[in-house]
Amino acid sequence: MSKDAILSAIRRGLKRGPLPEDQQAMLRARMAAHPRHLIPARSRVARPAQVALFVGNVEKEFGTVERVADAAEIPAAIAQYLAGQNLPPRFVMAPHPELQALPWGRAPMLAHEARRAQASDLVSVQHGFAGVAETGTLMLPSDPARPTTLNILADTEIVVLRSSAIVGAYEEAWDRLRTAGKLGDPHASGVMPRNVMFVTGPSRSADIEQTLELGAHGPRRLHIVLLDDDPEAR
C-alpha cells in the first residue's frame, strides 16, 4: 500500500520507526495548545487605532468602507451605495439573523432574497465574522447563515461588519472562531467550518505582464458597512 510505503520511506530517512507514544503525546499537546508565534507590532495598538488600521488597509487594497453608528442606518447606507455605483437596488443576502433583523422597511426601494448566490446575482450582502487589522482582511467562515457563494459569484460584495469584531492579527480571528465553536454556534464540537475565507480587497490578477488589474473572477467591488458598536473603538 502506498500509505505504508510513503510513511516507511519517511521514517527510513529520519532513521527511526514510528514515533514512540510519549513523543506523539507531546505533539498532540502542541496541537491542542496551538501556540502563537511572533505577531507583528503594527496591530498591537489601542482599539480606535486598530479599527483605523483595518479601514486604512482595506482602502489600500482597493476596498471601500462606510462607518455607521446605528444598525438602523444600514439599509439606507446600502441603498445609497448601490445608487452611487449605478447598480440596481436588488441583492442576494446571507440568511443571517442579524441581517434579517435589520429594518429593511426603511429603504422601501430595496429588494433582497435571503439564500445562496446564483450566477445572475449582481450584488451580494454577507455577514462578516471578523476583520483583521494587520492587512485589512475579512474572515468569512461558511455556515448555513453565511453561504460561501456570496463571496465569489456576485460582481459586487457588500459585507456588514461590527467594529467589535475587528481584531489585530489573524490568530485572534481564529481564536474568535475557536471560541464560537465551544459556545455551540453552528461550528459545534470544535470542528472547522467547511470553508473559511480570508478576503483582502476585490479580486484581481497580475497574470498579464505582472501588472495588477482589478476584476478577475471574484467580485470587482468589495464594500464594507462598518457598524460602530464598540464604544472602546470609536
Add this chain to the structure above:
Amino acid sequence: MVHLTSPAFKTNAARAMRDPGLQKALGTAKGAFLQRRAAAVAALPEFEALRDIGREIKNHTLAHLDFYLETFAANVERVGGKVHWCSTAEEARATVLKICQDEGAKTVTKGKSMISEELGINDHLEAHGIQPVETDLGEYILQLRREHPSHIIAPAFHLNREDWEADFRRMHTDLPPDRVFAERRDILAEARTRLREKFLAADVGITGANFLIAETGSSVIVTNEGNGDLTQTLPRVHIALASIEKVVPTLEDCCSLLRLLARSATGQDFSVYTTFSTGPKRAPDLDGPEAYHVVLLDNGRSNMMGTEFQEMLRCIRCAACMNHCPVYGAVGGHAYGWVYPGPMGSVLTPSLVGVEKTGHLPNASTFCGKCESVCPVKIPLPKMMRHWREREFERHLTPASMRRGLGLWAWFAQRPALYRAVTRFGIGAVALLGRGRGSFRSLPLAGGWTEGRDLPVPEGGTFMARYKAQQRKAAR
C-alpha cells in the same frame, strides 16, 4: 508527466536568449516583482524574524512528517473527506481519473496547481474523454496555446500583452474579430465572461494546496483571482492535489508562513483570497461540494528525507528565488525543461526525476547567492546546487572536456608556485588579446561561457599579485 527537456538545457537556453519576445517579457515582468517585494518587506520590520520562525516551523514538521501526515488524514476523514496516498504520479493520475469517472464527469475546472503539472493530469483526462478547463488567467491562456507554465506563480511570465490579444482573437472566434482591447482590463473581462459558463457547468473542481493543516484536516489555497474558490465551491466534487511536504501542524503555524508567502511572492501584504477547505458540505449548508478528496502525492519526496536535500522540502513555492535569479532572468522558465524552474527547480528537479538527465540544471547558476538571501524559509539553495554538482562529478556524469579541465586545474591548484606562474602568464595573454576593449563577446576555448555573457578583459595581474601589492602598500 510533463515531457522532460532538461537534458537539452544548453540548447534551450541559447534559443531562449535569441527569442526577442521572451526577452521583452522577461524584462517587463521582472522589475515589477522585485520592487513590490522589496517594498512589502521593508514595511514589515519583523520580516527577518519571521523567516527564522518559518524555517523552524517547517523543520519541526519535517522531523515529524509521518505523524503530521497521519493526523491530517485522520482529521480529513473525521469530517467526511477522503485521502488518497499516492507514491507515484501514475498512481495519482489514475486516482483522479477514477474519481472523475465515478462521478460521470464531462468537464473539470482547475485552479492553479504545480502538482497537476507534475502529474500531467490534463492530457490524461483528455485522453479519457474528460475536458479539463484551466481557470487561472495565466493557465487559461497556456491551455489555449498548449504550453506549460514558465514560472510557478505567474505561469504566463513569458508572454507579452500582444500575445494575449492575438490568442484571444484566434481562439474566441464567436466574438467580433475587430474588437478593441484598449486596456489589460479588457483582456481580463473577456476571460472572466468566457470562464463563467465553465465554472457553472463543471462536474468536478481540481485545485492545488499551498498548505495542509494537520490539526483541522484542511487544505489551503492562496489566490488573487477567486478562480480557485469558484473551482472548489461550485462543482459537486472537490479534489485537492497536494504533495506530502505541504502539511503544517496548526492554523497558527500556517499564519506565520502566510505572512511570508504573499510578501515574498507578489509583494502583496496578503493575497486577496486565502481559503481553508475542510471536508464536504455539511448537512444544513446551502452550498459547497458534496464530496471532498485530497490526493496526497509523494513522487520522490520521501526519498529526500535524511539526505542533504531534506531542507528543500521547506519550500513554500513563493518564486522569490527565480524572480531574483540572473540565470532565470536571462533564459526564462521553459529552458529548465521540467515543471519547476529557477534555483528551486535546479535543486528539486534532479531529486524528483534523477540527476542523470538533469545534471545541467545545478550548473545553471552564477552562485551569486541572491536566491538564498530572499528565500522566506532560508533554504540554502546554492549549497544544494553545489551538492548536486559534486554528486554529478563523482558519478562522472560531467562532460569529459570539463572533467579534464577541472582535473588539470586541481593538479595546478595543489602546486601554488606553479599555479601562480601559469595564471600570471594566462592573465597577461588574455589582457593582451583584449587590449583596447572592455570585455570579450567571445573567447577561444570558452565559447560555452561567452555565448551568454561577456567576459571583462582583465586589468592588471592576478588576484594574488594585486593582493600582495595591496599588502605592501598597507605595510608602508
